[in-house]
Structures are given as C-alpha cells and as structure tokens.
Amino acid sequence: MHDIRSIRENPAAFDAALARRGLAPLSAEILAIDEKSRAIKTQLQQGQARRNEASKLIGQAMAARDMTTADALKAEVATLKDQMPALEAEDRDTGDALTALLAAIPNLPADDVPQGADEADNVECTRWGTPRTFDFTPQDHADFGPALGLDFEGGARLSGARFTALRGQMARLHRALAQYMLDTQTGTNGYEETIVPLLVKDDALFGTGQLPKFAEDLFKTTDGRWLIPTAEVSLTNLVANQIVPTDSLPLRLTALTPCFRSEAGSAGRDTRGFIRQHQFEKVELVAICAPEDSTAEHERMCAAAEGILQALALPYRKVLLCTGDMGFGARKTYDLEVWLPSQDTYREISSVSNCGDFQARRMNARYKPEGSKQTMFLHTLNGSGLAVGRTLVAVLENYQQADGSVIVPDVLVPYMGGVTTLQPR
C-alpha cells in the first residue's frame, strides 16, 4: 500500500518508479480522486460540525424550556440531515475508489534493482558449487522417482493433476529435508519456530498483498477462508494491527507448512514431476525489523537460505531480480536457483524479498522508535529457507546414480535413521 502523502509530495518520482515496473503513470488519476475525496470530506465535516453544535444548543434550549428555539434548531438539523446521506455516500465511494486504486499498485523497486522486462534481465550475483559431471545421462526425477516412492499416479487418482503422494523412503527423505531445514533455521540462524494457521481471513491476504489482485491463485474454503499459498501470510500477519515492542525487534520467525496454490496461470508449465504442485511444503523465513535494518536483514536472510543449499552441496546461483520479474509486494528480491541436471539449468528454489514498509502499511504493523512519540511502520521480509519439494527434486537429480539409486547427502543421514542410499524397488 502506498502512502498517499508521498505521492502528493512527489508525483513525478512515483510515476518514474512505476515506469521502472513497466506500468503507466497513475499519479494524476490518484491525485484527482484524492483531491475530490478531501473536498467532500471537508464539506461533510462542516455539516457534521453544525449538526453537533445545533444539537448541543437544542439540549440547552430544552433545558431552558425554550421550545421555540429548540424547534427552530430541530428544523435546521433536519434540513442538514437531508443532505448528509448523499455526502456520506460520496465520501465512502471516493475513499473506497482511492483505496482500491492504491491497493492494486505493486511496491516500488529499490534503487539498486536492475531495470528489466522479465526473467531474462535478472542479474546473476554469485554461483556456488560446480554442477556434477555425469558418466551417464542424468535422468529426470519424474522418470526415476516413481521407483523410489514418488507416487504421481496415486496423488492424481486422489486429487487430480499436480498432487503427488510420497511413499516409504521418499516420504522419509522429504521429512528429513524439512526437519534439517527447520533445525538449521531455528538453531544456527536464530529464527523462532512457529506453528501457524493454514486457513486465514481476507484481511491477512490483503496485508501481504495476495488480495485483492490475485484471488485466482488461491484456494478458498466454503466458509470464506483461504488456504495459505505460503506461510509468509500467516507469519507476517502476526504483527498486523500491532505496535511491536521495540526491544523485541528484529522478529525472526520460521515455520514449516504446506502451501496451497491453484497455479491458475501456469497451465502447461512443469506439468511433469514434482516441481509445480497445488500443495507443497516449505520452510518459510520472515523478519520484521526497523526500517534502517531491513537491508542488512535481507542479506542475512538470503545467507540463511543459501546455507541449506551449501550444506546439501547442491550447486546454485543467486540472482537479483530485475524490476519486471519481482513479485507484487517486493522492493528487492534475490532468487536462489538450484542446478537441475535433467533440465541442464538452474531452477528457482527460494525467493528472498525485502518488502520495505509496503506490507506493514497494508496491515498496519508499527513500532515506536526509541525516544519517539510517533509510531512508524515496520519493514517486513520473507524468504524460503527452502521449498522442501523442490529441494527433494534437486537432491534426487543431483545425487542420482546410474542404477537408479540416490545417495543421501551426508547432513541428512542422521535424519534418515542412518540410511545412506535410496534404492529403487
């Protein structure tokens, strides 16, 4: 959500930032509505002021038994009240229009975000690890996975496309990955373990920016709630409408949850395999901090996500997203892309974003800086640390052997009850 005052003060800068996102200028339209809205407000409030004043006088007149004056004043208020509903409606309508307009505008990119149209313009920051040289042709996990317990057919029978069941050693490996990630983020990296609701109300999704624009990407329950598409929604909204005690900042939270996405816009993409599912698990990282700390917090969070890939010895690259590829709420995003041998390319496995005060404004999450009487909006950040399903795919593909078995990465062996290899059946 954008601050109408900053748009008022510098409409040109606002439009310039929108242009970086590939959007047409909006400040003129916004400010026209804003001006109209304020004019109506002023008029309405003058009416209310007179009504309040007259009502007090009526009280006094009646106490003095001066019915003539009281009746005259009552008549005046009656006239006033005839006009007010129309003004009230107009006030509500312009206010709603302004909110609707502002709520649909994405966050503005940070200055150091590269200009670009789509993912082709993203900038690679670093590469870690060297893709393994295979002495056989590496297979797609969708092909050798079923023999190891990836049950695509079972999932599809139950629930349709993009649902998968995991069985036996595959389920165990998935659990091992999730536990390892959670242990690392709560231990080494100091994020607070959190269990959150998976069903949330409209307000929560508005707060993080999924609503009102992206309802079609979500699943909705019959009682009007929504399944979370990411634990970012639940974790970040924990501070919604709160004034967070300054000494508790930064808040660093993590949660392992299933995530539900309708994938409405991705028909035909990644239809094979375990890459793009309606339901998948993810260890999410969220940080809530003071504005001056969010840049450092962003780097810290990204490092926390990278640590998992490094511990698993999975080659990856870190990419700085360009203006055209960033999500709605982000002002700066790093993607981590893991090497997938079967695709001979890097695929997204984590996205780490600094949202600045964009989400905090939408959900009214504030703090009171030391020595200040004024509350200020917090900064919010979120990142995957990591997407468990995609990490499973990366482990399978990078650790596959010619015989269809998969070696378990060293750090996971304790989580696998000592099992060192997944054997096809």
Place this chain on the structure above:
RNA sequence: GGAGAGGUGGCAGAGUGGUCGAAUGCACCGCACUCGAAAUGCGGCGUGCCCGCGAGGGUACCGUGGGUUCGAAUCCCACCCUCUCCGCCA
C-alpha cells in the same frame, strides 16, 4: 452445537440518552524537591483524517456493521471474538 456472561484508552476499570474522547488507579514523559535515587508534589499523556504557513480549529473512532434519535459508549438489530457451564471431538 446449546445456555449464560462479557468486549471501553498501554493495562486495570468507572460510565445506561446531552457539557463523555470518556472518571479513577497503574504505567509512561516533563518539571520541582534531592549529592543522586526513592517517596512526594505539579503538569502532561490515544489514534486516523480534514482545514490552516503556524498557533490552532474541526471531524470520526468505546469489538464490527446497520438502525432509532435533534443528540448514542449508553437504546434496538445482525455479526465477530473472549470467558464459564453443557454436549461433541483429534
């Protein structure tokens, strides 16, 4: 799901139709006293929005949304949430 009680400022807690944005206490801030602190005294102390260069003025907000009334924290309706008891249940 049924019955009952209740939702007021950072917290506790008054307030059942007019001068209530709201007593009082605690917490907090400033000042005085003190070498300093405590205690005490005095003063201050909610948020959003609109108007104004400013001083300041206005408006809205007592769970949420409607309604009655010249006037609503207070009356009416609906909904949400919390607590207690009963039922059911992982």
